[in-house]
Amino acid sequence: MRAVQYRTIGGAPEVVEIERPTPGPGQVLLEVTAAGICHSDDFVMNLPAEQYTYGLPLTLGHEGAGRVVELGPGAEGVEVGTNVVVYGPWGCGVCHLCAQGKENYCPRAAELGIYPPGLGAPGALAEFMVVDSPRHLVPIGDLDPVKTVPLTDAGLTPYHAIKRSLGKLRAGSAAVVIGTGGLGHLAIQILRALSPARVIALDVTDDKLALATAVGAHDVVLSDAGAAANVRRLLGGRGAQLVLDFVGAQPTIDTAMAVADVESDVTIVGITNTPAAAQVGFFRQAYEASVTVPYWGSRSELIELVDLAHQGVFDVHTETFAMADAPAAYERLAAGTLTGRAVVVPSL
Incomplete structure (x- = not known):
């Protein structure tokens, strides 16, 4: 499958062919329908080697929307065919903050090796992505994934x-x-x-x-x-x-x-x-x-945002790019010439 990866320190992101992932126990495989591009990606890709901690190669994209295509052994709570967006700041799921849905502030994630997609774990800028747990998926029904995916971080x-x-x-x-x-x-x-x-x-x-x-x-x-x-x-x-x-x-x-x-x-x-x-x-x-200084938001807040989107609250301004054009989208992001949010659609 195709993916957009950061492969060398100081290098530009590249569109490459990698193996399609298989969901493990408790995991979910998505066919990605839309992936947002964020200034945080640009920040990460401009870190010097001594400060870079996200691993290489890194499949980018921490804003993801997709369709559930496969459930790993024991994964429950979501059905194949469901259209979803991904809650990005994954935590341990059991500490006092995660129990409140505040996985963005999980105090144990780093020590347990749990990282957000696109910021340590393989991200959404690919044709398929693995999500570690169904609890990190929010169904979006008939909402347009291109207009909805920015809500996962930019919203x-x-x-x-x-x-x-x-x-x-x-x-x-x-x-x-x-x-x-x-x-x-x-x-x-x-x-x-x-x-x-x-x-x-x-x-x-x-x-x-x-x-x-x-x-x-x-x-x-x-x-x-x-x-x-x-x-x-x-x-x-x-x-x-x-x-x-x-x-x-x-x-x-x-x-x-x-x-x-x-x-x-x-x-x-x-x-x-x-x-x-x-x-x-x-x-x-x-x-x-x-x-x-805040970091992302809670799982319940993402659900609330999707509810607001169903009510027609948002006019999300996006510029859409094919997978092959993702590196050019990052160039425009760095140059400040984008209007609204850049969204990559793998099917284009």
Whole structure:
């Protein structure tokens, strides 16, 4: 079968022929119908050798949708032919956090050698993939897999980040979204669906700001050196109750801290290969402004997102690529020229 793999440190991803996998005990084999491409992949592929821990060759893709085609011995809870998306942050399944569905924060996964697909385990950028357990599958019914697969990360991560701050998003509040690409454009829609907050979106190009407006942002601001002042001007001198940074570079983190109001939440979601950090302490931030870094979301939150998708909440902007064009999609991801989420369809 064909797969997209990262094979050498510092090299570009390659489309290769590998053996079709067979599901082991308790596992499920999917015929992949759609796989998302994420900035996290680019981050991983730009790590130096001494920091790279994901194994080679690595079949990429931690956003996966597919059709169940085979069950391994003892696998139960899902039927052959079911259309599903894959919950990516696999955990041990039995610790106190996994028991709550919070496998994204499993404290034992690393020591047990459990890794997410595409980030240690073979991922979804292949014609077939093995999922370690039926509990990591969420049926999607008649939803379009291309439009639904980004919800597994690009939707789940901002959904988790926003849910924890909903108590601060009351009438008259504001939320700032920095970076309106794959995650950011979904964050805007989640904010509009779940809260009355005024949503202000920041990005560096007119195209990205136009996308933010199209999916529901109340205001858009160019993300430059004057962004913080311009946001506060829109808010009458005040700051925002929630700031979501989907870039994670030092300039955007600085902007996020500068627009945060008293008792606000600053959530840094994006990650770059250049070290960046928020400056926290007296006279460096608004009083009682909390800064956090989330990782993905829970299994129950992914189920909730799929339910919202069935209600027609999301307008997921995607660009579709054939398997052969996946390396070019990664090039465009690195260049910042994608609109929304890049999705590879193996059948093309």
